[in-house]
Amino acid sequence: MEPAGYRGRHKVLIMKCPEYDPAAISRIIRRGMDILGAKPSGKVLAKPNAVLAHADVFPHAFTRKEFLEGVLSAVRDCGTVIEELAVGERSGITIPTRFSFRNAGYPEVLRKNRARAYYFDECRQVPLRLTKKGSLHKVIFVAKPVLDCDFFINLPKLKAHPWTRMTAALKNLIGIQDDRHRLIDHNSFLEHKIADLQEAIPPGLIAVDAIIAGQKMMLTPTPFHIGAVVLGLNACAVDTVCSHMIHLRSDDVVHLRLASERGHGPRRLEEIELLGDYPLEEVREKTKGFQFCMERIDRYFTPPANLSCTVGSFPEECSREYCWGGCPGALQEAMHIFRGYDPDVDNKMKKVRFVVGNVRGPLDLQPDERVLFAGDCTAWEGFLDGSKVTIQSTYKRNAEEEVTETKSNDMLLKLTGALWHCFRRRSSRFLHVKGCPVSVAQHVSYLSSLGKIGNPNFDRRMVLPVTLAYWQMRAHRLWNRFFG
Numbered sequence: 001m002e003p004a005g006y007r008g009r010h011k012v013l014i015m016k017c018p019e020y021d022p023a024a025i026s027r028i029i030r031r032g033m034d035i036l037g038a039k040p041s042g043k044v045l046a047k048p049n050a051v052l053a054h055a056d057v058f059p060h061a062f063t064r065k066e067f068l069e070g071v072l073s074a075v076r077d078c079g080t081v082i083e084e085l086a087v088g089e090r091s092g093i094t095i096p097t098r099f100s101f102r103n104a105g106y107p108e109v110l111r112k113n114r115a116r117a118y119y120f121d122e123c124r125q126v127p128l129r130l131t132k133k134g135s136l137h138k139v140i141f142v143a144k145p146v147l148d149c150d151f152f153i154n155l156p157k158l159k160a161h162p163w164t165r166m167t168a169a170l171k172n173l174i175g176i177q178d179d180r181h182r183l184i185d186h187n188s189f190l191e192h193k194i195a196d197l198q199e200a201i202p203p204g205l206i207a208v209d210a211i212i213a214g215q216k217m218m219l220t221p222t223p224f225h226i227g228a229v230v231l232g233l234n235a236c237a238v239d240t241v242c243s244h245m246i247h248l249r250s251d252d253v254v255h256l257r258l259a260s261e262r263g264h265g266p267r268r269l270e271e272i273e274l275l276g277d278y279p280l281e282e283v284r285e286k287t288k289g290f291q292f293c294m295e296r297i298d299r300y301f302t303p304p305a306n307l308s309c310t311v312g313s314f315p316e317e318c319s320r321e322y323c324w325g326g327c328p329g330a331l332q333e334a335m336h337i338f339r340g341y342d343p344d345v346d347n348k349m350k351k352v353r354f355v356v357g358n359v360r361g362p363l364d365l366q367p368d369e370r371v372l373f374a375g376d377c378t379a380w381e382g383f384l385d386g387s388k389v390t391i392q393s394t395y396k397r398n399a400e401e402e403v404t405e406t407k408s409n410d411m412l413l414k415l416t417g418a419l420w421h422c423f424r425r426r427s428s429r430f431l432h433v434k435g436c437p438v439s440v441a442q443h444v445s446y447l448s449s450l451g452k453i454g455n456p457n458f459d460r461r462m463v464l465p466v467t468l469a470y471w472q473m474r475a476h477r478l479w480n481r482f483f484g
């Protein structure tokens with residue numbers, strides 16, 4: 001019988017799981033479902049974190065296929081009536097999701113467990129009216145299968161995050177929107193956006209892949225073996241436990257605080273009943289030294305490296321000093337992608353000054369240094385090579401825009417647009433890239449052109465499979481627009 005003091009608390013389990021063994025993971029999930037009383041039935045949709053997957057270049061960014069297999073087989077074995085078992089996601093940086101699924105090894109797991117894939121970049125996006133006080137918008141758009149499902153299984157990977165400190169259950173929902181909607185509020189309001197998305201999710205289960213967690217970056221994390229699976233029914237409760245597992249105060253994870261304040265769940269350990277065979281203190285002992293990378297870019301990229309940054313002030317009251325969810329973090333992720341290809345890229349690239357925000361005063365450039373003014377909010381006035389240059393802010397608060405007025409953010413258009421822009425301005429000292437945010441993918445293209453470094457988009461391991469996946473995605477999206 002449940003002790004009286006635990007009544008009403010959210011249950012969260014931390015289970016030991018030293019390796020990626022699908023059978024062991026399946027047993028853990030089944031046990032977790034029994035304890036939590038989770039009964040998947042009807043249309044069941046699992047949402048892993050497949051932000052980006054590649055065995056060589058991005059091996060630790062995504063929920064592992066063994067983990068997915070363990071979960072799907074547990075659902076198949078749980079004895080309830082499953083009308084449809086599906087796995088859905090929208091990968092990051094505009095790469096087609098079917099490319100990431102293939103690289104993550106998901107298709108064989110789906111076949112084995114008679115599950116179908118929903119690539120959210122190919123699905124219809126449908127409106128959802130938000131009702132919670134404090135929401136940024138009245139209506140947001142999410143992939144149709146998310147609203148259609150009866151039971152949602154959230155399968156995040158536990159990672160540090162350079163923009164939001166941590167990513168687990170709450171942040172994993174960024175992948176339920178296509179690119180048109182994903183980049184809305186992906187700026188100073190990113191943490192608010194994550195809180196908004198929580199309203200889209202029907203009841204279900206959360207199982208966090210914390211077997212090998214990720215440190216520092218989200219696309220190119222440094223692996224850290226924790227050997228744990230975290231299970232729960234409430235995303236705030238699960239993220240509260242995850243934050244303590246890696247020595248964060250739950251109040252410092254802003255989207256967790258916001259989601260909790262809007263009534264989505266607890267953010268205090270006292271409100272959670274901790275269960276499982278892996279005591280939190282033992283986990284914390286193991287994760288001493290777990291690393292984060294919440295660093296401003298003007299402190300992160302410093303001489304003698306050839307990329308340096310000038311950061312001004314930002315337009316929103318909630319984040320005057322720094323825009324954690326937008327262009328600066330995208331630059332950081334882009335540079336880490338380059339480092340994945342060449343660890344010495346910071347020294348090999350040509351000199352580039354990255355300028356973001358409202359900046360006053362001279363830039364004090366070196367003779368051969370080119371300038372990348374990034375983002376709609378960026379403003380600067382001064383002289384470059386004796387000529388007056390005025391960069392004006394065109395920032396418009398996303399929260400004041402209708403979310404129906406969206407830009408396509410198409411991968412190919414962005415890539416060709418960036419290459420053409422760089423070509424047209426090839427003899428100019430500076431470029432101004434518009435957008436709020438300027439995405440990671442755009443940063444990659446601009447940095448490669450200005451810094452004269454290889455563009456990963458043209459890496460031979462990526463170019464053909466990504467192109468093929470892109471055209472498949474376009475064809476399916478067109479089909480789904482009329483018949484989906």
Ligand code: SF4
Nearest residue numbers: 323326375376377436
């Ligand atoms: S333009 Fe970039 S840096 Fe400026 S507010 Fe938007 S996302 Fe942030």
